[in-house]
Amino acid sequence: MKQPLQYFIAGALLCTTSLWSYGQTAKATISNDSKLVISKHIYGQFAEHLGRGIYDGFWVDKNMPVKKQDRIRMDIVEALRKIKIPNLRWPGGCFADEYHWRDGIGPRANRPKMVNTNWGGVTEDNSFGTHEFLELCNLLGCEPYISGNVGSGTVQEMSNWVEYLNFDGASPLTNLRKVNGHPEPFKVSFWGVGNESWGCGGNMTPEYYSNEFRRYAAFAKDYHDAKLKKIATGPSDADYNWTESLMKNVGTRMWGLALHHYTLPTGDWKDKGSATQFTEADYFKTMQNCLKMEELVTKHSAIMDKYDPAKKVALVVDEWGIWTNVEPGTNPGFLYQQNSMRDALIAGTNLNIFNNHCERVKMACLAQTVNVLQSLVLTKKEKMILTPTYHVFDLYKVHQDARFLPMKLDAPDYELNGQKIPAVNASASQDASGKVHISFVNLDASKDITIKANMGDINWNNVTGQILTSAKLTDINTFEEPGKIKIAPFSGAKKEGGIVSVVLPAHSVVVLELKN
Template sequence: MRLLHPVAASCSLFFASVLALGAPAARIAVDAARRDPPISRRLFGKFTEHLARNVYLGAWAQVAANPEFAPASRWKGRDGMFYHSRRGASEDQRHLERAVQRGFAPHWFAESDAQARAVPGPHEDQDAMEVKADRPVAVVTAVYLPVWRTRRCELTLTARGEALRQTRPGSITARVATGEGKPLGQAMVAVYPDWRQATVKMDLDATVEVPPGRALRLELHLPPGRFELARALLFPGDHVRGWDKEVVDYLRRASLPLLRFPGGNFASGYHWKDGVGPLEKRPVRTNPAWPGVMEWGHVGSDEWLTLCELVGAEPLICVNAGDGSAGEARQWVEYCNGPATSEMGKLRAANGRAKPWNVRLWEVGNELYGGWQIGHVDAGGYAKRYLEFAAAMKRADPTIDLIANGNDARWNREVVKGAGKAVRSLSAHFLPGSHIPADADTGEVFRDFMAWSARFDQDIASLTRPMVEAGLAPRLAVTELQVFTQHRNLPRNVSQTDALWTANILHAAIRSKGVVELVTHSALVNHGGGLGKQHGIVYPHPVWWVTHLYASQKGTVPVEAKIESPSFEASGKWLGRRGRVPALDAVALLDKAGKQCTLFVINRDDERAVPTEIALAGFDARTRARAITLAGESCLSTNTADAPRSVHPAETTLNVSGGKLTHTFPPASLTRITFEK
C-alpha cells in the first residue's frame, strides 16, 4: 500500500468524499476565443535509425536476415549473428553456429554436411558464399513472410557458378517452404559462370495454412557443382517501393508530419554516398555505431525520401558531423536539393530522380557532446565545426534550416557564444530512466515520470535561455525522446507510461508558443516506442497512438484551457522532481476554419479515475462530441504481436448541453475529445 504525505492524504480524503457525492472532482474550462499563435505540425514527428531491427527486418520489407551473405568475420558480435534465429530457441542458435563453423554465412545453413567459404563478391566491399558439392545441396535461411496478407513474394538472386557434367547453364531452384520443409512455391533461376542477377516471382500455395508469425524457409537448391551466392533479397509481394505495407499504412493513417533519419549515433559514422546508386553496387558495411549490426546499404537517401513522399511526411536529415566533412555534407544537400544540372543533382538524376527532393530541415551532427559518439568534441570545438558545416551546407542551398547540437544549458551557452547568430535552433534529447534499478517500486517510478514531464516547461526555458541572453530568438528541436528504463517490470518505452509521458511533453511544446519548433519521438519500428514488428507481424506500441491521435487531428491553433484538478505526490527519488503533480493536464486546439475544436486530456494518476466537468466557451458546439480514449489496465500495459490491442483507442460519443459535459477520465489515460460546430 502506498504511504501518503499528510497533505497528499488530506487531498485524497477530499477527493474520495467528492467521488462519494457523485460531483465532478475536476473542471476544465476551454475558451475558443482566447487564442495563441498557430503551432507547427512538426511537433508530432518520429525518429528512425539504422539500429537493430528498426530499418532492416523492420520498416524495410525485405525478410532475409543476411541477404548479402556477409561472413562471420564481418559481424562484430555473435549476438547479432543469431538474433533472427527461426524461433529464438537455443537449439536453433546452436544449429546456426555449427553452420558458421562449416563456413556458412551467419543465418544460412545446409542440412547436409556441405562446406562453404567466404569469397569476394561482385563489387568492392561485397561478399559472396561459395558452396562446392558433388551432390545436390539446399542452402537455407529462416524468413518471416506476411503470408496472411499476401501469398505472392519476389526473390532477387545474384549468383554465378557451374554445375558438374553440364554444357548448358546450371540452375538453382528457389523454394519457399514451411518450417517443416513442405514446399509452398518455387521458381527456377539460371546461373552462369559470370555474375548475373535475376528476379523471380512466386505464388505460394494458399491451401496450406500458415499461422501468423510462423517461420518459413527460403531454400536455394543447388545442383552438384561450384556456386557463389552474393545476394538473396526476398520481399513480400505487397511491399510499397521496398517498404513494409503495414508500416506505410500506419504512417499514412496517422498523417505523420515529420521523420528524422538516418540517426542517431549511426549518423556520426555514416557516409551518404554508400547508400545511393544501383543497389547491386552499394558497399556492405559493419554498422559504425552499433556492434553486431550490419549495414546492407539497401536503404539510403532516396529510399528514405521516397518513404516520406509516400506518407506525406517532411524529412529531417541528420548529417555526419562526427567523422564526416563539411564538404560531404554540402554535397548531400546538393544531392537532395540541387538542380539536375548541378554536380550532385546530375548524380541524383542518374539514380532515377531528376526533380529535387527539397529537404528543408538539416541537423548538424548527433550528440557530439557525448563520449559514446564517433567524433565527439567539446562545446567550443563543436561551435567551430558547426560554423564550418553551416557555411558549406548553405552554399549548396541558402534556404535550408539548420539545427545545431544542444545539450545542457552550459553546453548550449558555449555553442551560442562560439557560433553566434548562425545558431538558428538547438537540438535536445531526453531519454531518462536508464539508471533506475529493477527493484524500484513501479508506482513510484511512474509518478516520477509524470512529475518530470509535467514540469517540462522548465527544461524548455533552461535550455533556450542562452539564446535569449545572446539576443537570439529561442528555438528548440526535440529530436530524440523516450522513456529509457531498462527493466521489463518498470514503466518502459513500450508501455502506457511512455504514451502519457510523451503526451505531457507535447502539451508543454504546444504551450511554448513556438519555442519548441519540432519533436521527433524515438522511434519508428523496433527501437523505443512506436511500431513493433515481430516475426513479420506489425503492431503499435501504446505511444504510437499518441503520434496518431495528435497528428491526425486538424487543430493547429491553441486556445485557452484552464484546469482545476486533484493532485498526487511524486517522491522525486528517481528523476529528481519532487512534489505535488496535478492529476489532469489538457490542451485544446482549433482548426484553421474554426469549425472543429479538439481537447486532449491526460490523467496522470495511475490509481484513480477523475470525474470532470468540461465547459466550452466561444465555440457553438453540436450536442454530440466524439471521444477517443487510450487506456490500459495499468501504466505497465503494453501491446505484443500476440496481443496487439491490449492498449487500443476506444471511441465513445458524449452528450453536450449548453456547451458543457461531464466525463470521467480513466486512470493513466489519454483522451481526445472532438467538438464540431
C-alpha cells in the same frame, strides 16, 4: 500576448501544491485569444540505423511475405500515413556521425559494407541509403530530416550531399543523381548539423561546436527553392550552459536548436527498469521523470529568449521518449523494448507539453518509429502490431497545424508515499474548420478525475470524445493479442452551458471534440 506557460497545466513547476481534493471537481479555463499555431512538425518521428529500426523494420528481405514497394514494408507505411507523420529524421542519432552518404548510393551490389560501431557492432550492406530513405518519405507523405556527419565527416562531404540532393543545375553531383535514377532535385529542407556533438558525435565543448556549426553551415547552400532549415546540436537534458553558448555564438544562424531528453523509469542509465514489469511506485517515479520535460523546455526557452526575443530559432526536441532496459533475450545494442499503457501516458504528456510551448517548440521527433525504444510499431517477421504510443499519435493528430488555445487548469495532485505530481495535464487547439480539440491525460493510477472546463467565448453545441486506457498500467499489445489497448469511443463528457464537464478515468488519455 500572454505566454502559454502562464496557462499551462501539468508542469511540476506550476502545480507544487494541490488545489483540489479527489472528492472535488477541478476547474479549467480555455482562452480564445491566441494566434499561435501548433506546428505539425511537433509530431515527427525518428528512424536511426539501430537494431531492427531500418533493416527488418522499414526495409525487409525481398522474400518476406508482406506487401512491399521495392523492399519498403508497406503495412508500416500505411499505418504511419494514417496518423499523418509530418517528418522523419534519419540516419541517426549516433549513427549519423559515422555514416558516409556516398556509400549508400548507386547500384546496391557495388555499395561497400560498414560496421555499425554504435549499435551492436553489426555489419550493414548499405542497401538502404539516401534514395531509399527519400522514397520512404515520399510514400509516407512526410518531409525528410537528414542529420549530416560532423563527427567523422568533412565540410565538403556534407556540402556535397546538399548539392547532390537539392541542386537543379548542371554539375557532376547533379549528373550523378540523375544516373542514380532521380532527375529532379529532392529539395530537402531540414538538415541537422551533426548529432549529440557533446557526446557520441565528437565529445566537443559547446564553444568548439559553435565554431564547427558555423563552418559547416556556411558551406551547406540554399539552392533555388530548397531553402535549408539548419538544426544545431543542442543540449542534453539540463545542460543550460550548452544552450547559452550556442545562442550567444550562433544565434539566428540556425533554424533550430535540438534538445534531447529521455524518460528513464529509475533515473539510472545502468539499470533503467523494465518496460513491462513495474510497480505503482516505479510508475510514479517514471512520471516524475517524464514531467521534467516541462522544466527543461521552460528553462532552455528562457535562455533562448535572452538572445532571440523574436523567437526565430525553434527548439527542436528531436529525441524524446521512454528508455527502459531491453526485452530479455534480445541484443542489448538493439534497444528493443515493449510498449505499455504507461508509455501512452508518457507520449500524451510530452505532446501536451510541446503543444503548450508551441511559441518556441516547432519540431519534435519521437525516438523511435519501429522496433527501437518507444516505438509506434513493432514487427516479428511478417506480423506487425501498433503500440499504445501509436494510438496516442492517432488521437493527437487533430492538433497538427491547429490554432493553439491556452488553458489554465487547476489540477489535483496524484500522491504516493508522501510525494506529489500533477494528476492531469492537457492541451487544446482549434482547427481550420472551427472544431476545438482538448487532449487530457489522467496520470493517477487509480482515481477518476472530473474536470469542468469553461470555454469562454468559444462557440460550440456538442461534444464527443475518444479514449485510450486499459485495465492495468502494465498492459501491452502483443503479437498474440494486438488489440488489447486501442482507441474506443468516449461518452464521459457533456455540455453544461458554456462548460464542458468531463470525467477522466484513471490512467487514461482522452481527446474531446467540440463543434457546432
